[in-house]
Amino acid sequence: MTENTDYSEPKMAKFVDALIRATANERVNWNQVGTGPDSFQVSFPRNSAMVWSIDDDGQHPFRLALFDANGQTLESIETYRNSAEDQPPLFAKIGELYAAARKQVRNIDAILDGILEDLGDS
Template sequence: MASRGEQQLHNLVKRLIFATDTGRLEWQSTDRPLAFQCTVGRNSILVATVDDDGQAPYILEILDASGVLIESLQSGYATISTPGGRQQIKREWNDELAELHEIARRQVLNLDKLINDLLSQLPEPPSNEPPF
């Protein structure tokens, strides 16, 4: 079960996704190739992969105006005790944290425009053939 702090951070992730999807939040690249940062008020938010490899686990970090880490949330698994023994369960925010990383990456790299530009330069296949 998530702590109150983790629940608040999970809610923050959901709001960041919404704000990004609706164009209210702008992400920027960082000195790390797969880490992206935005500013909300006086604080910064960083979303990245823990190992900088583009794959889970993901991490969200909240930094104060001086760049000091205040709080973080990481995807992964929690170990719980059950009558049958210990069991690992997926953290409830894993999917949203991965989604946030992906939409921040797409925004920073301007992928939608880039792909649309590429598509406009290529002919469409005939409708009676599969596209591949």
């Protein structure tokens, strides 16, 4: 998969922000995809987006890809290997998106709620 740089960074940042909010508000549903544990996809009527940890370690580098209805890659952005603090703002947002998708797919909030209830600290 080749990295495209023809995208409008402000528009892509707006898209990533909106997707983070929609994920937090449960307005979109992410699914785990692929053979590794760290690939997540969300589908829309005409397109889909996928975010994954390239090294399958849950850390940078991440890749965000947009697909058309036929599964063809429209856009692909790869973050740097270094820490989130050293990333351009858009790349840091992609890391946040990955974390939000992972949290939703793995149902982390419900699991923590259950454990806190078991501990009598709900």
